[in-house]
Amino acid sequence: MTSAPAIRLTGVTKSFGDAVAVNPLDLEIGTNEFFSILGPSGCGKTTLMRMIAGFETPTDGVIELDGAPVQDVPVRKRDLNMLFQSYALFPHLTVFDNVAFELRSHRVAKAELHTRVTEALELVRLGHLGDRKPSELSGGQRQRVALARAVVGRPAVVLLDEPLGALDLQLRKEMQIELKRMQREVGITFIYVTHDQEEALTMSDRIAVMSAGSVLQVGTPRDIYEHPASRFVAGFIGSCNVFDAVATVGQAAVPGLGPVPATLIGDIPDGTPIGVAIRPERIRITAGAEPGALAGTITEMVYTGDVWRFGVDLGGAAHVVVAVPAVDLDSTLTALSAGSPAWVSWRAEHARGLAA
Ligand SMILES: Nc1ncnc2c1ncn2[C@@H]1O[C@H](COP(=O)(O)OP(=O)(O)OP(=O)(O)O)[C@@H](O)[C@H]1O
Ligand SMILES: [Mg+2]
Incomplete structure (x- = not known):
């Protein structure tokens, strides 16, 4: 029983x-x-x-x-x-x-x-x-x-x-x-x-x-x-980047930028406005270009003790915050400042394309 x-x-x-x-x-x-x-x-x-x-x-x-x-x-x-x-x-x-x-x-x-x-x-x-x-x-x-x-x-x-x-x-x-x-x-x-x-x-x-x-x-x-199931939950629990995109042939495309790595959650028809949700700790940032990485511009750097937070503009509506643990920080990253170019990348499985 x-x-x-x-x-x-x-x-x-x-x-x-x-x-x-x-x-x-x-x-x-x-x-x-x-x-x-x-x-x-x-x-x-x-x-x-x-x-x-x-x-x-x-x-x-x-x-x-x-x-x-x-x-x-x-x-x-x-x-x-x-x-x-x-x-x-x-x-x-x-x-x-x-x-x-x-x-x-x-x-x-x-x-x-x-x-x-x-x-x-x-x-x-x-x-x-x-x-x-x-x-x-x-x-x-x-x-x-x-x-x-x-x-x-x-x-x-x-x-x-x-x-x-x-x-x-x-x-x-x-x-x-x-x-x-x-x-x-x-x-x-x-x-x-x-x-x-x-x-x-x-x-x-x-x-x-x-x-x-x-x-x-x-x-x-x-x-x-x-695995937040909606933009609201993604944005409400912990800090999470959520930026606007559009479902385009099974991918997330940011107007003015183009496709970004993401996994669309559920059956989302083409043309649907979506939010792309990605945690700051899932994003990799480098001071030099890397294959497949998105080029951006540093908007701010904030030191919070155990992590550094980098704000990065990717163009279009895409702005992300990247969290780098102090232990992973190298001199090429600490040398960056607002206005510097930087490159970011993440795995599609870590970015959720959410229609709701
Ligand atoms: N006795 C009541 N008469 C009329 N409206 C009420 C009554 N009790 C609650 N509400 C309304 O119901 C909604 C939910 O209220 P509730 O107290 O459950 O919210 P809550 O999630 O506990 O908020 P908080 O985090 O501020 O405590 C609110 O819009 C509130 O104004
Ligand atoms: Mg209450």
Whole structure:
């Protein structure tokens, strides 16, 4: 017998009056999966999470948790917990009691309650601040209390809406590792909303990219990064060059420049406007002419520590950024400056011609 996915959405939509927040959506999230939702502000991420948690009723469609439809199951009967984007702690309770609140309402025995709250506070590195009140904490510490509260009951599913948003980079990285460890050890299905693509790429088993109420692509971090299915996904995840071209006899041709190496994705009729998407790290740049390379002009050079970024105009609408790791940089490249000629090349398999 194959077990049901932790969460299944079938034809789920949500409108607020005339405004559609989520278009018809099918999605399956596996048990113990770390599933992230990425997308620009207002694309429907929170609305989607709130429907799964039960705070919003879908306008249409079916949501199942562990194989059972939940439209008639109230929030508190669903085996899940949600950490809201704008969460609130009880101001009159200590940190410990804030985290213990839900366990108390479920009448968990005192000794077990103590163990679990302590564990949850250790997890978020607040074991020493259990006696403080929320008003005596920093914003990042408050956020970690909310995080401890979301996982302390060990629900099957935890929905986290931007849970690390208020933390500084160092703590954010530490919490990413801790969260991932906890998710593996405790076996919780995580649905995770973040604006931070790097966070999504490093933490997730799979990622859904949303735009304007629709899920555009679902896949592993590697799928999404290396095989974006649309211009939007290519441009949204990581830095990616996307320039305009036209499908011409199965190739990508840039007006004013001519054919460039690319693989057209899907069945794209001749004459269709396309975007050619290529990652900066997939482009080779040289100061001298090379057979098959495209000639261009350097527009800028930016030093970012571990890589150098070269902006190169290729003519027509084609402008690319090329990333060169410091270790590959030679004196012919460092001698370049804005206005210098340079040659770039890439393999057709690394450049995706995308019609959508
Ligand atoms: N209760 C509501 N009434 C009317 N419109 C709403 C309501 N809640 C959300 N919306 C609208 O639905 C759309 C999706 O909102 P949602 O909060 O899901 O976006 P989001 O992806 O979470 O954005 P952000 O990244 O800014 O948190 C937005 O256009 C928003 O204005
Ligand atoms: Mg939101």
